[in-house]
Amino acid sequence: MTEEQLSKGYEPCEVESKCLDFWEAKHSFTPLQNDEKPTYSIVIPPPNVTGSLHMGHALNLTLQDILCRFARQKGCRVLWVPGTDHAGIATQNVVERALAGEGKTREDLGREAFVDRVWEWKQEYGDKILNQVRKLGASVDWSRLRFTMDDGLSKAVREVFVSLYEQGLIYQGDYIINWCPRCKTALADLEVDHKEKQGGLYSITYPGADGGPGLTVVTTRPETMLGDTGVAVHPEDERYQDFIGKELLLPLTERRIPVLADSHVDSSFGTGCLKITPAHDPNDFEIGRRHGLDSVRVIDADGFMSPEAGAGYAGSDRFECREQVVRDLQELGLLVKQETFQHQVGHCYRCATVVEPSISRQWFVAAKPLAEKAKNAVVNGDAVIYPANWNKLYFDWLDDIRDWCISRQIWWGHQIPAWTCAECRELIVSRQDPESCPQCGNRSLIRDEDVLDTWFSSALWPFSTLGWPEKTWELEAFYPTSVLVTGFDIIFFWVARMMMMGLEFMQEVPFRDIYIHALVRDEQGRKMSKSTGNVIDPLLMIERYGADALRFTLTAFAAMGRDIKLSETRIQGYKHFINKIWNAARFVLMNLKGASGREEWKQARSFSHQYILHELERVKKSVAEALNQYRFNEAAQTLYQFVWHTYCDWYLEMIKPELYARDETGRQAAAACLEKTFSELLILLHPLIPFVTQEIWWRLPGRSGQDLTDIPFPQSRPESENPELEQKMQFFQNTVVAVRNIRSELNINPSLKLNVLIKAEGPDADFLVENTHIIRQLAGIGSLDIDAEAEPPLTAASGVVQGYELFVPLEGVLDFQAEIGRMEKELGKINKNIESLNKKLSNEQFLNKAPAQVVQKEEAKVAELREKLEILEKLRLKFQQIQGQAHA
RNA sequence: AGGCGCGUAGCUCAGGGGUAGAGCACUUGCUUGACGCGCAAGGGGUCAGGAGUUCAAAUCUCCUCGCGCCUACCA
Numbered sequence: 001m002t003e004e005q006l007s008k009g010y011e012p013c014e015v016e017s018k019c020l021d022f023w024e025a026k027h028s029f030t031p032l033q034n035d036e037k038p039t040y041s042i043v044i045p046p047p048n049v050t051g052s053l054h055m056g057h058a059l060n061l062t063l064q065d066i067l068c069r070f071a072r073q074k075g076c077r078v079l080w081v082p083g084t085d086h087a088g089i090a091t092q093n094v095v096e097r098a099l100a101g102e103g104k105t106r107e108d109l110g111r112e113a114f115v116d117r118v119w120e121w122k123q124e125y126g127d128k129i130l131n132q133v134r135k136l137g138a139s140v141d142w143s144r145l146r147f148t149m150d151d152g153l154s155k156a157v158r159e160v161f162v163s164l165y166e167q168g169l170i171y172q173g174d175y176i177i178n179w180c181p182r183c184k185t186a187l188a189d190l191e192v193d194h195k196e197k198q199g200g201l202y203s204i205t206y207p208g209a210d211g212g213p214g215l216t217v218v219t220t221r222p223e224t225m226l227g228d229t230g231v232a233v234h235p236e237d238e239r240y241q242d243f244i245g246k247e248l249l250l251p252l253t254e255r256r257i258p259v260l261a262d263s264h265v266d267s268s269f270g271t272g273c274l275k276i277t278p279a280h281d282p283n284d285f286e287i288g289r290r291h292g293l294d295s296v297r298v299i300d301a302d303g304f305m306s307p308e309a310g311a312g313y314a315g316s317d318r319f320e321c322r323e324q325v326v327r328d329l330q331e332l333g334l335l336v337k338q339e340t341f342q343h344q345v346g347h348c349y350r351c352a353t354v355v356e357p358s359i360s361r362q363w364f365v366a367a368k369p370l371a372e373k374a375k376n377a378v379v380n381g382d383a384v385i386y387p388a389n390w391n392k393l394y395f396d397w398l399d400d401i402r403d404w405c406i407s408r409q410i411w412w413g414h415q416i417p418a419w420t421c422a423e424c425r426e427l428i429v430s431r432q433d434p435e436s437c438p439q440c441g442n443r444s445l446i447r448d449e450d451v452l453d454t455w456f457s458s459a460l461w462p463f464s465t466l467g468w469p470e471k472t473w474e475l476e477a478f479y480p481t482s483v484l485v486t487g488f489d490i491i492f493f494w495v496a497r498m499m500m501m502g503l504e505f506m507q508e509v510p511f512r513d514i515y516i517h518a519l520v521r522d523e524q525g526r527k528m529s530k531s532t533g534n535v536i537d538p539l540l541m542i543e544r545y546g547a548d549a550l551r552f553t554l555t556a557f558a559a560m561g562r563d564i565k566l567s568e569t570r571i572q573g574y575k576h577f578i579n580k581i582w583n584a585a586r587f588v589l590m591n592l593k594g595a596s597g598r599e600e601w602k603q604a605r606s607f608s609h610q611y612i613l614h615e616l617e618r619v620k621k622s623v624a625e626a627l628n629q630y631r632f633n634e635a636a637q638t639l640y641q642f643v644w645h646t647y648c649d650w651y652l653e654m655i656k657p658e659l660y661a662r663d664e665t666g667r668q669a670a671a672a673c674l675e676k677t678f679s680e681l682l683i684l685l686h687p688l689i690p691f692v693t694q695e696i697w698w699r700l701p702g703r704s705g706q707d708l709t710d711i712p713f714p715q716s717r718p719e720s721e722n723p724e725l726e727q728k729m730q731f732f733q734n735t736v737v738a739v740r741n742i743r744s745e746l747n748i749n750p751s752l753k754l755n756v757l758i759k760a761e762g763p764d765a766d767f768l769v770e771n772t773h774i775i776r777q778l779a780g781i782g783s784l785d786i787d788a789e790a791e792p793p794l795t796a797a798s799g800v801v802q803g804y805e806l807f808v809p810l811e812g813v814l815d816f817q818a819e820i821g822r823m824e825k826e827l828g829k830i831n832k833n834i835e836s837l838n839k840k841l842s843n844e845q846f847l848n849k850a851p852a853q854v855v856q857k858e859e860a861k862v863a864e865l866r867e868k869l870e871i872l873e874k875l876r877l878k879f880q881q882i883q884g885q886a887h888a
Numbered sequence: 889a890g891g892c893g894c895g896u897a898g899c900u901c902a903g904g905g906g907u908a909g910a911g912c913a914c915u916u917g918c919u920u921g922a923c924g925c926g927c928a929a930g931g932g933g934u935c936a937g938g939a940g941u942u943c944a945a946a947u948c949u950c951c952u953c954g955c956g957c958c959u960a961c962c963a
Contacts, residue, residue, distance in 0.1 A: 583923035
């Protein structure tokens with residue numbers, strides 16, 4: 001294990017698979033049963049089995065993984081449960097499409113064979129996304145992989161269904177629901193996507209029955225008039241008082257329909273007359289119920305007109321029928337107006353077919369009582385949402401929640417445990433499959449064909465995955481889970497429902513914290529989707545840049561409450577960071593020469609080591625604090641800044657003289673401190689970028705074969721803290737930069753060693769003297785003289801550092817014009833600065849009202865700037881004189 | 889219609905009452921014994937516009953203008 005084995009650039013591919021194999025073989029992520037450590041648990045938001053990993057998943061998993069790895073470092077017993085959900089409609093669609101390729105339908109196979117076929121599909125392709133989860137480095141416990149259709153979880157579903165039914169919280173009823181004529185199933189309200197569409201607004205006159213005056217209604221869906229069973233006006237609409245209670249003749253049919261008064265009607269819209277189609281409109285359904293109207297279903301399950309639509313229309317497609325109805329009304333002269341109209345049209349979220357509201361017999365969960373508890377849990381703080389902005393959304397939805405339609409007319413899913421007796425029509429809902437009717441003893445029972453909404457099983461995920469309804473030790477130890485990490489788009493679908501079910505069946509919230517993260521979008525801020533073709537495939541990114549680079553990118557951009565616009569160049573940028581760490585490791589390793597595991601780092605007393613130890617304490621604190629508060633981007637930024645700009649740019653450069661020196665004791669101490677700080681840094685980085693850190697860890701002396709996952713978060717060392725070192729470092733850096741600046745702006749070749757003279761005295765001078773060799777190293781200096789009595793050389797470039805004059809003699813080389821230019825530029829900056837500070841300090845209000853500390857600070861700044869200004873002015877004058885003489 | 893969020897350097901975004909920050913891009917140097925996926929030195933912003941609170945506003949409040957998202961039964 002020596003530095004020769006480290007390639008010049010980091011190559012993630014091999015490293016990643018090696019680490020994954022190692023962790024899995026070692027069962028690093030499987031918690032032990034008999035372990036006294038505090039527990040930390042997360043259940044994965046189960047991705048859809050049909051899915052493949054997208055950036056949203058990648059972000060979601062990265063954040064959870066950081067939390068889990070960090071919790072392990074803090075000494076917790078961590079369980080992260082992986083799994084997938086069965087995605088009823090989506091999966092059924094996938095398999096049906098495959099069947100269609102063979103020229104078959106699911107009906108051809110029959111239910112049992114079809115479901116077998118879906119299972120086969122799941123065995124073959126269902127692991128795809130799990131492999132992708134693995135590639136990202138997610139430290140889940142694979143021994144506890146769960147699937148919503150597993151036996152255990154199915155048992156939980158059944159228990160919950162029956163229990164809620166027994167409590168009267170699940171009921172069956174004829175209601176209007178959203179029907180997808182393509183999927184041929186009911187959809188919950190949430191599963192309908194509303195899209196703005198250009199449509200028509202038609203005004204149709206319904207003549208009065210018995211020759212009386214008629215009314216003109218306004219509709220976007222003329223074809224539904226065939227199912228009208230009434231016309232409503234507002235009870236206070238003066239125009240129509242005489243009509244209330246009268247009857248109208250429904251055109252194109254033989255039907256007589258009543259005019260009724262209902263306050264739902266908006267008198268100001270259209271004519272103020274609303275046609276009522278209880279069977280095909282949710283509002284009309286409600287109005288119809290209030291007034292006892294009949295429901296006439298004129299559109300069937302396939303989206304075609306039913307026989308009830310009348311002979312002329314039955315069998316035609318609903319949209320074709322619309323045109324036909326319009327033509328027919330036109331002929332009758334009853335279509336009085338037709339205009340274009342923008343309105344929202346509901347579409348199936350799985351297949352985008354226009355949803356048909358329709359009356360049918362479905363199962364519902366009475367959501368109100370459950371919702372109230374779910375709301376209170378957040379109000380009380382039993383569960384906390386981060387960031388808190390989402391509280392309102394959560395509350396609002398729960399406040400006016402509607403009953404949840406949970407039955408789906410598909411075959412793939414948990415079949416509802418309800419039977420009807422063929423003899424006496426008794427409804428049986430039971431935990432065990434019944435053999436005979438408890439009412440009449442008949443053995444001929446017909447099982448309800450419907451299955452449950454997939455979200456019904458997802459709602460149980462935090463406890464069903466832990467073994468419920470069995471009383472397992474996992475359930476005891478890990479429920480409630482520590483945090484749920486998810487996107488805001490499923491707060492309703494999933495988060496709220498898990499809260500309801502968790503509180504109902506576990507009497508406790510399913511998670512203490514709810515962290516809502518951003519949505520990942522493309523560069524233009526659009527949602528990534530296959531149809532727009534703007535997806536960035538995380539696996540491709542892993543292949544190109546490594547999982548660590550992808551993870552770090554996502555983490556760095558995961559600011560709370562904001563969407564992430566991702567582009568490939570950013571991932572590439574962070575790959576450079578990973579490579580930087582890798583190369584820092586090469587440097588460290590080639591300088592350790594066996595120094596390790598000893599306490600010699602404490603002997604490293606020089607300024608550079610003291611400083612880095614101090615800074616490292618700050619980093620430890622801020623990383624821990626950031627992660628504890630779910631401020632992932634802050635942790636990433638802190639680490640990035642520290643690793644690259646403090647550790648590599650300064651510390652590693654500063655200690656080179658010590659490492660290359662002859663003094664073996666000093667070298668050993670420096671190497672030991674290098675090892676100490678670098679290994680702690682690797683631990684801090686590990687939750688964010690597990691692969692590269694693990695790989696480097698193995699290369700550290702004495703660390704071979706160690707699991708970095710097991711290494712605790714570095715202890716804090718208050719004795720290393722010393723804020724004074726920050727000022728010293730400032731001074732040090734300013735000195736080095738001043739020389740570098742002269743070199744750069746006067747275009748002096750970097751290979752030319754400069755001689756530098758600094759006029760300084762007191763402790764500052766001592767400090768410079770002590771660190772002469774480091775300053776020389778960093779600034780490319782040949783000889784450095786610190787002298788209180790120094791006289792400025794005649795031909796020297798100059799600068800001012802913390803009030804001390806700094807000279808770089810450039811006998812015969814100095815370009816006076818360039819040097820004067822340099823000084824003038826600097827003077828300009830200082831003047832501008834002083835000006836703005838003076839303005840502030842001459843304001844009496846400021847002097848009186850601002851805190852003394854602030855005033856002092858400003859005064860000190862001015863004083864320092866004035867001093868610098870004076871010195872520079874003097875120097876410039878001198879130069880101008882010299883130049884004038886030269887020209888004279 | 890309501891709700892939420894966003895407008896900060898060319899691009900992507902942090903920050904958040906005390907003289908503006910990062911990454912990428914840009915300019916100029918550089919075979920400096922870890923790294924050109926690099927090093928060094930630079931340029932670049934009246935923090936969307938307006939009003940208010942304050943000694944002090946990019947930051948807090950209100951309004952306006954743009955942009956995005958979510959929810960909703962206006963036919």
